[in-house]
Every structure is written in structure tokens, then in C-alpha cells.
Amino acid sequence: MSAMLRLLLRVLGLWRARRGWLLAGAVVAGLAALAGIALLALAGRGVSEGLQNSALTAGAVGSLLLLRPLILVRPLARYLERLVTHSATFRALTDTRIWFFRRLAERLPAGLGLRGAGDLLGRIVSDVEALDGLYLRALVPGAAAVAVVLALAVMLGAAGPGLAAVVALPLAAALLLPPLLAPAAGRAAARVAEAQGQLRVAAVDPLLGLEDTLAANGEARATDRLMRAGDALAQQQKALARRAAWSGASGLVLSQAALFGALGYGLAGGEGAVAGSVLGLFLALGAGEVLAAVPRAGTALAAASAGARRLFEAADTAPPVPEPAVPVAPPTGHAVRVEGVHFSWAPDRAPVFNGLSLELPEGGRLALLGPSGSGKSTLATLLLKLAAPQEGRITLGGTDLASLSGAAVRSRIACLTQDARLFDDSIAANLRLADPAATDAALWQALERAGVAEVVRALPEGLQTGCGEGGARFSGGQGRRLALARALLAPAALLILDEPAGGLDPLAERAFLETLESATQGRSVILITHRLLGVEKPTRILRLVGGRAIPAMG
Numbered sequence: 001m002s003a004m005l006r007l008l009l010r011v012l013g014l015w016r017a018r019r020g021w022l023l024a025g026a027v028v029a030g031l032a033a034l035a036g037i038a039l040l041a042l043a044g045r046g047v048s049e050g051l052q053n054s055a056l057t058a059g060a061v062g063s064l065l066l067l068r069p070l071i072l073v074r075p076l077a078r079y080l081e082r083l084v085t086h087s088a089t090f091r092a093l094t095d096t097r098i099w100f101f102r103r104l105a106e107r108l109p110a111g112l113g114l115r116g117a118g119d120l121l122g123r124i125v126s127d128v129e130a131l132d133g134l135y136l137r138a139l140v141p142g143a144a145a146v147a148v149v150l151a152l153a154v155m156l157g158a159a160g161p162g163l164a165a166v167v168a169l170p171l172a173a174a175l176l177l178p179p180l181l182a183p184a185a186g187r188a189a190a191r192v193a194e195a196q197g198q199l200r201v202a203a204v205d206p207l208l209g210l211e212d213t214l215a216a217n218g219e220a221r222a223t224d225r226l227m228r229a230g231d232a233l234a235q236q237q238k239a240l241a242r243r244a245a246w247s248g249a250s251g252l253v254l255s256q257a258a259l260f261g262a263l264g265y266g267l268a269g270g271e272g273a274v275a276g277s278v279l280g281l282f283l284a285l286g287a288g289e290v291l292a293a294v295p296r297a298g299t300a301l302a303a304a305s306a307g308a309r310r311l312f313e314a315a316d317t318a319p320p321v322p323e324p325a326v327p328v329a330p331p332t333g334h335a336v337r338v339e340g341v342h343f344s345w346a347p348d349r350a351p352v353f354n355g356l357s358l359e360l361p362e363g364g365r366l367a368l369l370g371p372s373g374s375g376k377s378t379l380a381t382l383l384l385k386l387a388a389p390q391e392g393r394i395t396l397g398g399t400d401l402a403s404l405s406g407a408a409v410r411s412r413i414a415c416l417t418q419d420a421r422l423f424d425d426s427i428a429a430n431l432r433l434a435d436p437a438a439t440d441a442a443l444w445q446a447l448e449r450a451g452v453a454e455v456v457r458a459l460p461e462g463l464q465t466g467c468g469e470g471g472a473r474f475s476g477g478q479g480r481r482l483a484l485a486r487a488l489l490a491p492a493a494l495l496i497l498d499e500p501a502g503g504l505d506p507l508a509e510r511a512f513l514e515t516l517e518s519a520t521q522g523r524s525v526i527l528i529t530h531r532l533l534g535v536e537k538p539t540r541i542l543r544l545v546g547g548r549a550i551p552a553m554g
């Protein structure tokens with residue numbers, strides 16, 4: 001329980017900025033519940049006065065007159081409760097998603113790594129969504145139920161302490177159900193969240209690689225995996241539902257016990273106890289409605305803590321490249337020196353670099369060759385400060401990358417890879433990722449230099465044309481040129497081109513490399529490639545061999 005409590009308290013900590021809304025929601029919910037209780041208390045009083053006196057007494061008339069405004073207040077309070085609690089939840093969950101996204105962005109700079117897209121999608125969508133139960137299905141109904149039980153105890157206590165004991169005690173016991181049931185439900189909810197994650201991976205993975213799935217006739221296997229994941233989820237959900245049903249039934253038993261208590265009080269007390277008994281019956285009925293939501297609070301707490309655990313698990317992994325506590329000011333120059341760098345991706349992985357050293361003066365054009373797996377892309381990752389060397393250092397304009405913020409490094413060094421992704425947005429929005437303040441004229445200039453302005457001009461919607469997911473609207477070559485235009489827009493002095501023409505047909509490849517040569521004039525360039533076609537004009541050629549760079553002849 002304490003682990004669960006810690007998780008839930010940490011979630012509430014994330015929602016600190018929304019505490020005004022959250023508190024207001026709980027207060028309005030408490031007031032709405034109390035309005036319902038007041039309504040039934042007045043009705044009970046009116047009925048018991050009527051039972052005791054044959055004629056309508058002033059008290060009975062007063063109660064009935066007060067009922068009228070309360071009948072209106074109650075639905076209004078309910079409406080307000082929904083409005084405020086849901087607004088509070090949406091705001092809190094939005095904050096959580098943004099917080100989680102930021103944490104992921106800091107922790108996965110070199111890509112998703114071993115975490116699948118489906119798994120992370122599940123965490124950012126469903127696990128965050130499960131947190132709404134903490135507030136909407138646990139804290140809010142809990143606050144309302146506590147307010148109601150307290151009000152009942154006071155009102156019935158005034159009528160007779162015995163009455164308060166037989167009615168309010170079973171209802172107060174119902175308040176203990178969520179904390180009692182939550183730990184066991186928590187384990188079931190954790191299994192449901194895990195199974196949901198597996199289902200999402202089973203669905204998203206084959207869809208992300210749909211062409212490959214179809215090409216390998218893998219639909220049947222993908223469907224089978226999906227079905228098994230669905231069955232496993234259904235089984236875990238059934239187990240959780242069983243727990244929810246048990247806790248619902250226990251809550252109902254306690255509400256019935258309160259009703260019987262009121263009835264028994266009347267029967268045992270004779271005529272003098274009728275008024276109290278009727279009041280007790282009405283109040284127990286009214287409280288039953290509010291308390292009906294309480295047993296479910298246990299499962300909601302469990303589901304929220306399972307979601308929180310998965311969220312924090314991903315959010316708390318150590319960032320691969322810690323930011324310096326006080327970053328130094330970015331240097332003015334942009335010469336690069338790699339000095340005795342040792343690097344491996346993980347302690348149990350073979351090192352990629354064993355004392356790598358190289359230099360690139362300002363304005364230099366370095367071609368970096370090497371067989372597959374020799375670490376060419378890894379060097380780009382280190383230069384972009386998306387990973388950090390375990391030994392040695394890399395300097396930019398004489399300043400160690402370790403003492404610069406990642407953002408400062410990436411504002412001086414831009415990268416274009418063969419996998420450069422166009423996002424499902426307009427051409428303009430895709431280009432402005434590199435420079436949000438760029439004017440339309442600057443966009444056109446970049447498109448011109450990337451040799452793709454003609455293509456865009458011919459589109460009816462021009463810069464506003466949507467690219468489709470992954471740039472599906474364009475051919476491979478066109479997409480590459482749009483990505484180049486984006487890289488050119490970045491005000492970076494050093495451009496890393498990682499297999500920029502990879503995957504294009506020989507003619508398109510040559511044409512694209514020619515465009516690159518002219519478009520990147522005036523900047524330092526590191527061209528990562530398997531082979532040189534002769535179009536490139538490097539000032540220096542190095543080959544990566546055995547984790548070091550040696551001069552090469554192309």
C-alpha cells in the first residue's frame with residue numbers, strides 16, 4: 001500500500017499547478033452530495049411529521065416549502081460538479097502528457113531503442129488516461145462520501161446516538177473498502193495494464209511495417225499474435241472485473257445494513273422512535289446513492305497506480321546524456337575536434353570507438369567512409385550530443401560538448417539522414433521545424449537550393465500541401481529534397497549528411513549529391529557514406545576501421 005500511496009502522491013504532485021481546479025471539483029461534488037442529503041432529510045422530516053400528526057403542522061409545511069428550491073439546486077450542483085471535475089481532469093491529464101513527453105524526449109534522444117513505439121504510445125495514452133480514475137473515481141466520490149457520512153452522523157446523532165451508530169457506522173465502514181481492496185486490485189490492474197501494453201505492441205508493430213508484413217505474407221501471424229494478446233487482456237480484465245464486482249457487492253451489503261439499522265431502530269424503539277427511524281431510512285437511502293461509487297474507487301485507485309507505475313518507470317530511466325548544471329555560452333567558432341574518444345552503446349556491448357581522433361576545421365568538408373557497422377552514424381550521434389563518449393572529448397569551436405547544452409549543440413550542428421522523416425503536416429510546417437521564424441521567402445529559397453521548388457510550385461496548395469504520414473505524398477527523391485530544404489533552413493554552421501542519398505536510384509543519387517554540393521557551400525560538412533561517386537568534393541577523406549579514423553583515398 002505504501003508503494004501505491006507513494007505513486008499516487010507523486011501523481012498529485014504532478015498536478016500541483018491545477019490544485020485550484022481539483023479542489024473546486026471536490027468541493028462542488030461534496031456540496032452536490034450534501035444537497036441530495038438535505039433534500040432527503042427534509043423529505044424524511046416532512047413524512048415523519050405527517051405520520052405523527054393527522055393535520056399538517058407548521059414544521060411539515062416548512063420542510064415541504066424548503067424542498068422546492070433544493071429540488072432545483074441539486075441537478076444544478078450535479079451539472080456544476082461534472083463541469084468542474086472534468087475540466088480539472090482534462091487539464092491535469094494534459095499537463096501529465098506534456099511532462100511525460102518531455103521526459104521521454106530527454107531520455108530517448110537517439111531513438112526509441114529497445115522500447116517499441118506501441119509500448120510508448122500505450123504509456124502516453126492509456127496509462128495517462130488511467131490516472132483520471134484517481135481523481136474522478138476515487139478522490140471526488142471519496143470526498144463526497146466522507147462529507148455525506150459526516151453530515152449523517154451529525155444529523156442522526158442529534159436525533160439519538162443509537163440511531164447514528166446503527167445507520168452511520170455501516171456507511172462509514174463502506175469508506176474503508178477502497179483502501180482495503182486497492183492493494184489486491186492493484187496487482188490485477190498492473191496485469192491488465194501490462195496486457196494492454198502487449199496488445200498495443202501486437203497491433204502497432206505489424207502496422208508500422210505493414211508493407212513488410214504483407215510482403216512476407218505475415219498477416220495470419222500478425223492476426224494470431226493480436227488475437228492471443230486480446231485473449232490475454234480479456235482474461236486479466238475479467239479478473240479485475242471480478243474484484244470490482246465483489247467490492248460493489250460489499251458496498252451494497254453495508255448500505256443495506258444501514259437501512260436495516262434504521263428500520264430496526266424504529267421497530268425496537270416503538271412509537272417514540274418512528275420519527276428518527278423514518279429520517280434514518282431516508283438518509284440511508286440518500287447516502288446509499290453517493291456511497292455506491294465508493295467501492296469502485298478501490299479499482300480506480302488500483303488502475304491509476306498501475307498506470308502511474310508504468311509511466312514513472314519509463315520517465316525515470318537515466319537520461320543518456322546529462323545536461324550540464326550550468327551550460328557555458330555557445331562558442332563563436334565551429335571547428336570540430338574529436339580527441340581519443342572511447343564509446344560503446346552499453347556496458348555489455350562491444351566498443352564502437354577505441355580512441356577515435358579526428359579534426360574538421362571551419363569550412364572543411366570531410367567524407368567519412370567505412371563498412372557497415374563501423375560506427376559512422378554513431379559518430380553523428382556523438383557530435384549531435386545525443387550520446388556521450390565514455391572517454392575522450394569532442395570540442396566545438398574549442399568548447400567541450402559536455403559543457404554545452406544539447407540544444408546549443410544542435411543549433412550549431414544540423415543533420416540530414418537517409419531516414420529523415422517528413423511529418424504529417426504541411427510542407428511549410430515541416431520546414432519550419434528547423435527555423436520556426438522563417439518567412440515564406442526563406443522557405444522558397446531553401447526549396448530552391450534543395451532543387452525541389454518547382455515540384456512545390458506545381459502543387460495547387462503550394463507550401464500548405466500536406467506531406468502525409470512519413471511524407472507518403474512525395475516520392476523518395478522529392479521527400480529527400482524537402483528534408484534537405486529543412487536542414488538548409490537550420491542556421492547551423494556544420495551539416496552532417498548521413499548517407500543522404502542512400503536508397504535512391506543511381507541517377508537520382510548522383511543528382512541529389514550534386515545538389516548537396518552546391519547547397520551546402522559555405523558550411524562545414526561531414527558526409528557519411530559507403531562510397532564516393534566523384535561528385536562530392538571533400539577536402540579530407542577518412543575511413544573508420546576498428547574504432548579509429550585513418551586517412552583514405554576514397
Ligand SMILES: Nc1ncnc2c1ncn2[C@@H]1O[C@H](COP(=O)(O)OP(=O)(O)OP(=O)(O)O)[C@@H](O)[C@H]1O
Nearest residue numbers: 110111345352370371372373374375376377378379
Ligand atoms: N541507437 C543505438 N542504440 C544501440 N546501438 C546502436 C545504436 N545505433 C547504432 N548502434 C550500434 O552501434 C554499432 C555501429 O553502428 P552504426 O550505425 O554507427 O554503424 P554505421 O557505420 O553507420 O553502419 P551503416 O553503414 O550500416 O549505417 C552497431 O553495432 C549498431 O548496432
